[in-house]
Amino acid sequence: MVKEAVEEAKKTAEATKEEAAEDEAKEAETEDSKESDTEEKKSGKKLFGKKDKKDKKDEKIEELTDRLTRQMAEFDNFRKRTEKEKSQMYEVGAKDIIEKILPVVDNFERGLDAVKEEDKEDPFIQGMEKVYKQLMTTLEGIEVKPIEAVGQEFDPNLHNAVMHVEDENLGENIIAEEFQKGYMYRDSVVRHSMVKVAN
Structure with a gap:
C-alpha cells in the first residue's frame, strides 16, 4: 500500500510539472504576440504588410x-x-x-x-x-388703426406736413389740424396723416 501511495504521489507531481510547463509556454506565446502587435502599430502596418487605407465603400458613404x-x-x-x-x-x-x-x-x-x-x-x-x-x-x-394727429408732436414717420402756422397756444412742432386721417396696418404706415404743424 505504501508503494502504491508513493507511485500516485510521483504521478501527480509529474502532472503538475507538465501543467506548469504548458502555462509558461502559453504566457511566452502571448507576450510574443503582444510585442509583434506593438511593433506593427509603431510601423503603421497591418498583417501581411498592408497599409492603413479607408475602404472605398466607407469613402462613398462619407461622401x-x-x-x-x-x-x-x-x-x-x-x-x-x-x-x-x-x-x-x-x-x-x-x-x-x-x-x-x-x-x-x-x-x-x-x-x-x-x-x-x-x-x-x-x-x-x-x-x-x-x-x-x-x-x-x-x-x-x-389690425388697421387710425394715426393720432391733433395735439401730438409732429413725427415725419407718421405725419405729412402740408401747412405751417404760428400759434402761441400750441408748443413747438405740435399738430394744429388734420386734413386727412392717416392709418397704420400692424406696425407699418399705410397712409400718412396730412397735417398742419404749429410753430
Whole structure:
C-alpha cells in the first residue's frame, strides 16, 4: 500500500510539472504576440504588410452623407426663405387692399360730418352711421388703426406736413389740424396723416 501511495504521489507531481510547463509556454506565446502587435502599430502596418487605407465603400458613404447633410441644410434655408417671402407678399397684398378701402372710409366721414344736427335722427342717417361703425370695427379687427394727429408732436414717420402756422397756444412742432386721417396696418404706415404743424 505504501508503494502504491508513493507511485500516485510521483504521478501527480509529474502532472503538475507538465501543467506548469504548458502555462509558461502559453504566457511566452502571448507576450510574443503582444510585442509583434506593438511593433506593427509603431510601423503603421497591418498583417501581411498592408497599409492603413479607408475602404472605398466607407469613402462613398462619407461622401453621400456629406451631400445629404448639405442638401437638407439648403432645403431648410429654402423653406424658411419661402415662408418669409409668403408673409411679406401677404403684408403687401393686405396693405394694397386697405389703401383702396380708405377713400370709402373718408367719404363716409365727410358725408356724416355734413349732416345737420336736426337730421341726425333720420333713419337713413342712423343706418349710414351703423354701416360706418361696422366698417371701422372690421378694419380694427384686421389690425388697421387710425394715426393720432391733433395735439401730438409732429413725427415725419407718421405725419405729412402740408401747412405751417404760428400759434402761441400750441408748443413747438405740435399738430394744429388734420386734413386727412392717416392709418397704420400692424406696425407699418399705410397712409400718412396730412397735417398742419404749429410753430
